[in-house]
Amino acid sequence: MLKVDSINGYYADLHVIKNLSLRIDQGEVVALFGPNGHGKSTLLKILCGLQHPKSGTILFNGENITAYPSHRIVELGIAYIPEARDLFGDMTVMENLNLGAYNKRARHSIPQNLEFVFEIFPRLFERKNQLCSTLSGGESRMVAVARGLMSEPSLLMVDEPSIGLSPSLRSSVFEALAKINREKGITLLIVEQEIRDALSMANRIYMIKKGEILFEKPSAEVDINEIEKAYF
């Protein structure tokens, strides 16, 4: 589905992604681990077109999307949920969700997608007319994921879904993600620091360090110690 071939990416002047290659198959849940500042977020931004690599290619379903701007990539079916959420604070939850379906493809299925989104996040239904700037951290996170789902993606990339959430909220966000994968067949790429949670739902993991892939494994074969060791 997604094939990344030896890309190089920069954060300001820093060479943070070095000759990195990876692939994601249809229907998979892939977790991306690695210490902070080692290029995980930059990689996601490159994959969704917010930044462009200096070299290398990115193929999505066979189409070369390396130089595409973000709005074309969304149109093709890749959604990115930034860690910073980037919600529209002066708009209601409903307005944010409708804007999630901005691309032409998603416009026609707004009612079905809304129904699914409210089913996995019933809390958002209660808050649908509330301004996003008045939501709690957990609710904002839910809106961010829901807004991404409204774009009707086939690949959903989530940057640190659990950051800043209480353990109970954290597990409900992970449950929601699992359900998205299971019921909608949406492929997931998750960057996460909560290794155990992410490991339990992922099929495969990539460990990234200093902008390079340190190793790649099916999660069943992963020894949690080797991941923790890689962090230091």
Place this chain on the structure above:
Amino acid sequence: MESFLNALVSGLISGSLYAAMALGLTIIYGISRIFNFGHGVIALIGAYIAWIFVQNSKIADTSLLLGILVAIVFLFLLGFLLYRYTMNPLMKKPNWEISTVLFMLGLGILLENVILQIFGPRVKSIPVFKEGNIRIGMVQINWHEIIIIFIVILAIFLLNLFFKHTRSGQAMRAVAQSIPGAKVVGIDIEKIFGYTFGLAFVVTGISGILLGTKYYMNPHIGWEWMVKGFVIVCFGGLGSTNGAIYAALILGVVEALATLFLSAMWVWPIWFAIFMIVLLIRPQGILGGRV
């Protein structure tokens, strides 16, 4: 009492004209964070285009309507293309905040001189929509001013509908609130900025036409209009459309009362004194915020 009431009404009328004038400025700033220093000249272009169509008529007729339509189309394209070929490349460079301001300022001076070459330095005006006046109690108001207020209210209403209920309008608000968020949901922000400039130029041109019917115009008056718009927009809160409307009405009434009780000479000093006091106490303006 009678003169006080009449001053109040005429203040609200000029206030609504100033509101129309300030809207285009605040729309562009609120969405793109560019401060359009060519604003006054854009308003003048609208007024002069309308004038071309009505120069031979004594009263407003369908030719004025045609002139307004041509001005709308011309200004939309001007705004869209100007963004695309000048603002867009400038915004990708460092220090774009100042380079865009200087560019628009330079463009304003250039266009002012183009207008001077084409239309000459003499004062012109656009005929009023409808002659005659009516009396309501102690207040005398002419039909033309009633129509102006109606047009301004209608324009504000339509703009609100546009921002609330159309996809492009919602996308503009989204871009104003979070550019990364807008990109993430798949909004082509460069296209939206282009539409924003087109829309704001149209609104500005219409305000210029209204000003040209109530007052007069010459190639240089755009700067005076722009300074007024500038004061209103800063007073109301940069980027806040509602703030601009309130500020324009307040300053319109202040202008009328200052003229009545002191003299017209006092209008500018009082405006600026209020403006600076507001800035000192509340730098974000009365309703600092976004579109």
